[in-house]
Amino acid sequence: MPARDLPLLIEAARAAGEIATRYSGKLARRWDKPEGAGPVTEADIAVNDMLAAMLPSARPGYGWLSEETEDDGARLNHDRLFIVDPIDGTRSFADGKRTWAHSIAVAEHGRITAAVIYLPLLDRLFAAAEGQGATLNAVPIATSQPAGLSTAEILATRPNLEPTHWRDGHVPAFARAYRPSLAYRLALVAQGRFDGMLTLRPSWEWDIAAGDLILREARGRCTDRHGAALRFNNSHPTVEGVIAAGPLVHRALSEALEPDDAVIPGTPPDPPAP
Structure with missing residues (x-):
């Protein structure tokens, strides 16, 4: 099918x-x-x-x-x-x-x-x-495989770098970049042009559905903010944030985030400004 x-x-x-x-x-x-x-x-x-x-x-x-x-x-x-x-x-x-x-x-x-x-x-x-x-x-594409977060470039808006989102308030020293389309951000990570994508606010399904598969098929990992596989066709069509990257960077981001920093379903997605 x-x-x-x-x-x-x-x-x-x-x-x-x-x-x-x-x-x-x-x-x-x-x-x-x-x-x-x-x-x-x-x-x-x-x-x-x-x-x-x-x-x-x-x-x-x-x-x-x-x-x-x-x-x-x-x-x-x-x-x-x-x-x-x-x-x-x-x-x-x-x-x-x-x-x-x-x-x-x-x-x-x-x-x-x-x-x-x-x-x-x-x-x-x-x-x-x-x-x-x-x-x-x-032409086939695949995610990048940097050595760790210190050498990674992550697509994210500035609010995601607030210390409250990270363990002990310590924000990892990765380079931050931005693109306005959430779908395009996921595609760029799948292509290997960036090493990861992060959004900690609820995300609409239509913004991330296509990117989820494209990234996974490019040998990356795409999960919600808590590391769970994304599921679609929810009664309220959002997921609880997105972490998307190659396996090593995905694990590093997940481990660096504050585990109790829960998103609130139904609140708006990331604002458009960088």
Whole structure:
């Protein structure tokens, strides 16, 4: 089934790119979602409408979860579903930048089995099917393997480096970097361009579903903030933070974090500012 779904996701991602790139980021109509949920543009809606028509019609038995579709809970009655972020990095898109992505995945019984992250303006298509490895533009990729955290470069926002999150208040001396799209951050770690990705706040499933599989298929580890395997199609579609890296860096990050520093389900994900 993963091998059957992946070509469909690739086709859908490329079609999404064709739609989104018709809009000029800074000129695209933009408004804010209710309750501080962030911005949305007419491009997000156009891409979502296309994907919502294309994907469920190709797989009638699959459920649907998308950032830009109101969740009515019907997906909970499906063993398989699409998990979609029409444009991950909407602020980047609206600012006319290039580091935004389409993120599309299939989950089966809570586990991601096929996934695509596509950045049309950078011509980068990350893809994976369960058990078949991960690729960037059809070339196999793998996570990096640095000697330890002291030589690692980790994608994270500044709030994740507050001493309260770390054992004895000691923040490891890794280098910090930032990219606006959470999906793209996961893909960059899978590619080996960065050594890890960390977010300690709750994360929406549509932001991380595709990246979870791509990173695992690139021989990395992707877990929640407490080291548990990520599970999807939750009644509230979030997971408790994400640690993503090659095995050695993942273990080092997990051991350095304060174990009692629990995230609060339902609170907003990491803010967009670096």
